[in-house]
Amino acid sequence: MKYSFLAAVIVFLASCSAPETEQSIRDRIAANKKKITELNQEIAGLEKQLGDLNNDDNSSENIAVEVMDLTLSSFSHYIQVSGTAEAVRQAYISPEVSGQIREVYVKEGDYVEKGKLLAKLNSEVTESSIADLQTSLDLAGVVFEKQKRLWEKGIGSEIQFLNAKNNKESLEQKMQTLRAQLDMALIKSPVSGIVDKIYLKKGELAMPGVQLMQVVNLDELYINADVSETYLSDVREGDDVKVEFPVFPDKTLETPIYRKGNVINPNNRTFQIQLKLPNPDKMLKPNILSVIHINDFFADSAIVVPSSIIKQDISGSYLYAIMETGNKWTAKKVYIKTGKSYLDKTMVTDGLKEGMKVITMGYNLVSDGTEVTVKQENAS
DSSP: OHHHHHHHHHHHHHHTSSOOOHHHHHHHHHHHHHHHHHHHHHHHHHHHHHHHHHHHHHHTSOEEEEEEEOOEEEEEEEEEEEEEEEEEEEEEEOOSSOEEEEEEOOOTTOEEOTTOEEEEEOOHHHHHHHHHHHHHHHHHHHHHHHHHHHHHTTOSOHHHHHHHHHHHHHHHHHHHHHHHHHHHTEEEOSSOEEEEEEOOOTTSEEOTTSOOEEEEEEEEEEEEEEEEGGGTTTOOTTOEEEEEETTEEEEEEEEEEEEEOSSOBTTTTEEEEEEEEEOTTOOOOTTOEEEEEEEEEEEEEEEEEEGGGOEEETTEEEEEEEEEETTEEEEEEEEEEEEEEETTEEEEEESOOTTOEEEEESTTSOOTTOEEEEEEEEEO
16 A cells, blocks of 8 residues: 555656656556565565564573472361450459458469458458357357256256257357358459459448459460351361461460350351360460461362462463473463362362473463473472
8 A cells, every 4th residue: 555655656746747748657657666566575575584583582582481290289278267365264253242341462463372362341240240149159058058958857848948959059040140241251262363453442342243353364265256157067066276366476276176156146147166275374365366277178189279370361260381392382271160269279170180280480471372481390
């Protein structure tokens, strides 16, 4: 098209010169057409030569890729859920009776044994009542012993003996009640552990249901977590799980599931699992966040590839393998079916075979049929 335009320009310029005969014009047109033909042939030859040079350059600069030899390996998939910790043995302590705090015998951070006296409430009224009652009880005891001896000798009436006995036993019951009330004024630790918090001070009023102090034992912890009901059939008591703690990235524990909940929470469609962990170094604290990895799938013989090399188009998932043709390696687009993925690994269920080589680096630079140079091979 461009050469026809050139010829037209030449004819136009010729027409602008001195008048010529019809034959001379025809001769000039024929001569110019011959020149155009020769020029087209020369241009075609030059383009062919340039193409050959480009092909030579490309063949010497194949794309370098790294590949992985596919082998069968095990593959595990895990569910990840967040959990919180609580102490197996802890106590939020409040008194059984109301009273003013007379004395607090511990301070925050102290370790106490089970039964250790922590605080004492004002018990003057109860102590005074016990003292008065003890006098009456002593007298009732003397009277009962005398009546008993007389009754054994056949002296006196049975009513007198029974009244003395009843009076003594009634006072003994009252004494037991007062001593129990006095004991309630002594607040003792129900567990061995650390006094973590004291909420009330000496002189303040303590009442039942109002927390006085908290004692926590860090020897064992529960980890509680909510799991989607989708995995109800995949999670069983006794299954081993891995537990990680974001604040301690180097600390990973393995432990069985201690308890599995039997009720689905209707608000978030989850059920609860509970782990029980030893904590000998006391590093873990109640309410610390954790990540629990629950194994819900395992295959002992599978094709596994890095998730990053899998690409998508309208036909599905694919990756690039390399095929040997003669003494050259070329990239081949292979469509696959994928299974579960975990972290940076994906199981391939169809499309790949053991022994194939897939491109793990440089896969974004190739297309189907691209010649490649294998820079390095690594095993899966």
